[in-house]
Amino acid sequence: MLSNDNTAIFLCPPVNGDSQQIDLKDIEGFAKDKLKVSHVWDCASIPVLNADQVSKKIQSFNITKIILAGQKPGFYKTVFTRAMKLVGEDPANVMLAGFSEYGAVHQSQTDLAKAIVACAYFDVPFEQAIPKQAHPARPETLVIGGGIAGIQAALEIANGNQKVYLLERTGTIGGHMAMFDKTFPTLDCAACILTPKMVEVGQHPLIEMLTYSELTEVTGIPGDYRVKINKRARRVNLSTCIGCGTCAEKCPQKALSEFDAETGMRKAIYIPFPQAVPNKYLIDAENCTYVKNGKCGVCVKVCPVEGCIDLDEKDQEIEINVGNIVVTTGFQTFDARKIERYGYGKFDNVVTSLEFERLVNAAGPTGGNITLQQKDKKGNRVFLENGEVPKSVGIIHCIGSRDENHHKYCSKVCCMYSLKLAHLVKEKLPKAEVYEYYIDMRAFGKGYEEFYNRIADEGIHIVRGRTAKVSQENGQLMLRSENIETLELLEQKVDMVVLAVGLEPREDAKILATKLGISTDPDGWFKEFNYAGDPVGTFTGGITIAGVCQGPKDIPDTVAQASAAASSVLQNIMKGHVQMGLGKIKGDDIEFEAEKLSMKKEVQL
Amino acid sequence: MSYRVDFTLKHDLKKFGIHDWNECFHCGNCTAICPMTKTGSLFPRKDIRLLQMGLKDKLATNLDPWLCYYCGECTETCPRDANPGELMMSLRRYLTSVYDWTGLSKKFYTSHFWEFGFIFFFFCAVIASFLIWLPLSGNTAELINDQGGVMINNLVAGISGASFVNIIEIGDWTMAILVAGLLISNILHMFYRVVIRDKEVKVPVYAYITEFWSLIWQFMTQSKFSKCEGKTYWVGHLLLMTGYSIMFAVIVVLLPEFQIEEVRPWYNWQRLMGYYATFGILFFLVYVTISRIRKSDWKSKFSHPTDWLFIVMLGLTTITGILVHIFRIGGMVSATYYMYVIHLAVLVPMILVEVPFSKWSHLAYRPFAIYFDRLKEYSRKSQNENKLVRAA
Amino acid sequence: MEEIRIGVYVCWCGTNIAKMVDVEAVAKAMREIPGVIVAKDYKYMCSDPGQELIIQDIKEHNLNRVVVSACSPRIHELTFRKALENAGLNPYMFEMANIREHDSWVHTDRAEATQKAKALVAGAINRVRWHESLDKRSVEINPATLIIGGGIAGISAALEIADAGKQVYLVEKQSQLGGTVAKLDLLFPHLDSAQQLIQPKINRAMNHLSIQCFLNAEIREVFGYIGNFEAKVYQKDDLETEIQFGNVIVATGLKPFDPSKIDQLNYKRLPNVITSLELEEKLLSGNLVMDNGKDPKHIALIHCIGSRNKNHHEYCSRTCCNTALKYSNQIRSAFPDAAIYEIYSDIRSFGKGCEELYTHTARQDVMFLMYDQKGEVPKITEARHSEKVNMMLEFREQLSGEHVEVPADLVVLMVAMEAHENAKEIAHAVGVSMCGNSFYIEKHPKLDPVATTTGGVYVVGSCQSPKDIPDSVSQARAAAARIMADINFGSVEVEVTTAVVNEDICCGCQTCISVCPYTAIHFDAEKNVSVVNEILCKGCGTCGSACPTGAIRSRHFTDKQILSQIEGLMSMQLQH
């Protein structure tokens, strides 16, 4: 057992922006009473926290080991290592007990924080001190969200010969990636590389797709979850629909197409896009005349398959049992209306990047022609295939991201997709002038910087300096910005403005997190078990997260994470059991285990 | 020419109210949202940059802060909560101290002891100078004129009305000359630092004349203000500026016509001018005080101690002035007298501190800054043209 | 011989192909070619209805060969082979003509592109005539895994697989596990302890029952194929261990760029110019001082040293910005009054929590100065004696447009990440390809970021491209997932396009044996013929082209097939 007198615990107040949720007084009491550490000091009480002051303290109390306890104590560490070195002690004996490293942020998690301190005190790695409580694991897995992350995770697990349920909210899998035109930096067309995977999912004997369905309730324990799922009424029979499209042809009711980011129209009975999986039609109850008024039913009359369309179908609740759950629910884009000065929703031809993505897509509403926006008879904004072509396009980065007034975080992908969009404009309209307005160009991935250099050589005006506002003058849009590198004030007139909107957690992410018993971080993304060590685990056993729902990321990182999440699942299945999540384990038990392990170590020594 | 970055400058400038300089990551939003910016004057970002890097010389010879009217849009839309608008405000304080060759301005901005000491000294000096003369004696009824008002120039015993006005007039002129001298010398100093010392600038003589109209125009109308949003503020500012100028003219140049024994009818020009000036100043004061208390807009969110001092001094001066007027019309002799002394005791230090050394000075600096800026721009343009001609 | 009945399908790929190639004309021209029973064009051949079209036609018209002219076979060959299989046809009775990547996307004249498409499709039709049925083979998977590189990626992958109860061989070049992470003090963005992260993992790996660690060890050659590899592990003292395994994970990590290549940094000449990893050592040991033992008062961090510059590495090293921000916080902790300068070109703090770290760092009174990393790096010189500091940095500051001098006592160079010097040897040993900058090439940059074109070989972590810890760990576990899935499945299918010897023609000259890079051919002395070991053969075809008698055929790349393809290609030229 360590001599208590040689160990000091320094309490580190939270750094900038972290709200002080765990009371350091509680930790102090714990350290003094329970761990019997007599030297417990609050860093805030040291007037000048520099190496001299700390080394005086170390010397006068004969300290040989220091534990820094707090939300992010690493920000305090270097002064202590320096001080230890100054007095000739081993700097490696400065240990961190960071509460937020293992998700202890709320007052209610004070016990967990105490356990983290105890582990540092007993010199036992926290993860090893978590008592092992294994539950037998069912071999089935539920993947929530059918975007690229969900597809990848499902395939990975199913290829390991295990049953997977793939739950998807919309009528098709594919997610956001299916909406994109090309993918940076290689410019593969997104559909070309994604659709084979979607087809593979559709054909895989071990994957059961639950499309147009939503999760309603999760009960049970890790390894044996009972999941209630609401299968929304598709009103078209999945097994008999032959996807001929006659129904949509005759359907009288039009609606904005979600898949086209509302830049185009679809019918009330529709297929989200031509390569959808399952390639079957569905009825949008909100717009269907029959569902609303009880009159119409044209689709039923024209459908060549008897009984395929059932306009009176009701939602259906099913229950499945799974051992593991992978959450891959993705993101939504920032609502550009929130920043009025960019004129989204006010001026025609100020579009979001997702809308523009559909506009340049060969399968989009204009067949890939970039055209200016028009209003149809009903006042809906539409893009027509033979519409007027913009002569100049401005792309503004960081809309809603890196902004204290909106999202503080960086959305990670916008710089690159903006460069890609600029390239696509130039490719389709070689005479058009393209302007990019950025703050920092974040071209970080493999081949990204090379891509950036290439785009810069294509004659695109890349301006450092975020545009401040968009106004309309004589039918053109005017962007006012500062070119920071040339120190010029620019007032650039363009025909079209693309807002590079950031990514944000889905509206219902919090609700889903509550249902699953996983936590979210202050920005609303799902919280991983450990930032560096376990970026896909959660505090709930048998539940892993992957893709953008954990934090913004690009496709390769999403895919890698999805596979990593699948790895946890496969490992659990192969072992035959699932560990109880940290969220359900008492701080006291961890503390007890840590003490036990440290004794064992002493004995071994 | 290369500049040495200086880590300490921003710490030195803290007392001028500068804070939050570090948040800025130079997205350029503030410059682009500001309606007053153009190539060549890219504030506030460029100024934040000079401050962050500690390029003191560049900062001190910079005219940008004067071109900002603090509409607050930059601060409102700043993605980093860096508050560039307030930074410009603080830089104006700093520049005021830079232009002031006496060094008093810096002392007033950075030390309460100096500022309050100075004010207190002149407050006492005015009171004391009245104590030298014996106050009110004899029959107060004699001091009521035909209109029932107090004959203000005869309040001091032993001094005739005419000579009292003379004494005050001499005092006024002395003060005006002193203050104007200080201010003009500061403006000359500013001119020297900003235009003369800038090696890159060569202004042809005729430009001084052709650009002079902008100085006059700006001073009279504060027209640049209207480019910013918030018309009320511009109206307030215009009212204050005109009111103040009128009041200044009335008490210095036209004192014998103003401080007279009879009470003229309300529609008489001198009373109307007085009312207009009082209203203008009062309107502005109320507006500013309310917004500063409510912190309703960006420019009112952060108040340097000197901002409040200015409001309080000007308020006191105005209120005591109004009271003198009321008491006098009401025929309250001793009240008029004491209030008059207090009025002067507040007015004198206020003028001495604020006009050449503090807040008021920007009334002069701002139009001059615009003037100098136009001169510099003129020089830049003509140099560029020369270059082009040569290149051709 | 059976009658040849070929179905030809020309894909529009939306407008990707149809815009530049007259797909209807191509289909029409193909109908003229003998043996072609149907020739159709369709919007998306790869879509479900597209594949259904082929399947229907096979059944209806009794087709026995199929040609799809669409995108690159590297993308959809497997998709269509599967479709053929679903229609009951041997998947190898199929050929693809690439009229997108090699035609519509790279040409600008519609007539020329259409003509070329016709030629390519005609070539494919001629080739497919000679295709023969090949039977798929599947092999058992050896459940053991070899992991090369014992850094955070290698260890994470090893623990992942070993925790599932499967054997792992972990080979590390150094004398201990941990790699770069073991040299770090704190981790961005939360400044968690690197040692507290890595040491328990090292301990667990070293003591894990299912992990056999080889330290001071290297792999020089790997034999075999997916599921059944074998190799020797060479350790110090000529210790050799033979191991068998089913999969390989390469996680060899990175090495720092050597800044002495950039003259004006004066690295190695000025003692207080250090690299980021050298600073890390100082931070870890608490010895954060100048060479004279005194505390530095002005510390400058220069970003992008060796990165984002075509003279060195064009790529961005991805982690240096965040690392530099971390350093600023650490230096601020040690020296509350020191002047800290971050000399950067773009702050790339893009990860979760990293922008917040940037904001926080800015508030720590750090001076950010921007330079143009494509131009010259700041010039570091010794300061004049009259100065209170050691060194002076000079460069053009971009945000102010001024030339500036920055005083410094200590300069930290944020050096680029490079591929390891022995990356090339390992690439050869395991059979992965490398990009121009020596990072390994993954199978697909987006959808298959950890697999390689060699079955059973995976690349993870910074050897694939610079990466931070969470991304490396994710990749490591992604590879583990793939391997565990294979192990769980028990077997994988292997390529059947190997070489085969026609013993009747073989003259026993043994030329093939000398050219085979995989020693997959041996000589049967009794019969006096060469024999191919189809398990070891990787189907490169070198033997086939060397064989003087034509006895060795490369399956699916036979002489007949290729010569016919040439004929087909040229036949369309006649109309030109």
Place this chain on the structure above:
Amino acid sequence: MEFEPTIVAFLCNWCSYTGADLAGTSRMKYASNIRVIRVMCSGRVEPTFVLKAFREGADGVLICGCHPGDCHYHEGNYKCLRRYHLLQNYIEQMGMDKRRLHLDWISASEGKQFAELVDKMTQTIKELGPCQVKHSVETLT
């Protein structure tokens, strides 16, 4: 009308074919005279293939493989190189300009280089004029 040559190209699957694909995905533009045949390795390219191409009317033949040392099959590209020199001598002796046969190295990341190579080769062959092999063979037989 300007002479438009036909060039048959043999690209190895691992480096050069991928490089050519990259040129495509990156939408780089090059001359349309080239007709690509995929082989697993440049080492698979037999002299017969080259001669057959000329016999069938090709005006030029291009062979591309991985850079030396990068061959997916270790050393197939070296074998191709050796054969290439011999073949060049051979066709020269047959009375053809040896520039009609060209070998170059294209890696998977060199889409741009591939596009440039094709343009250069096309230009060279254009300058050389049509190849007479096919014509001669046909008149002889």
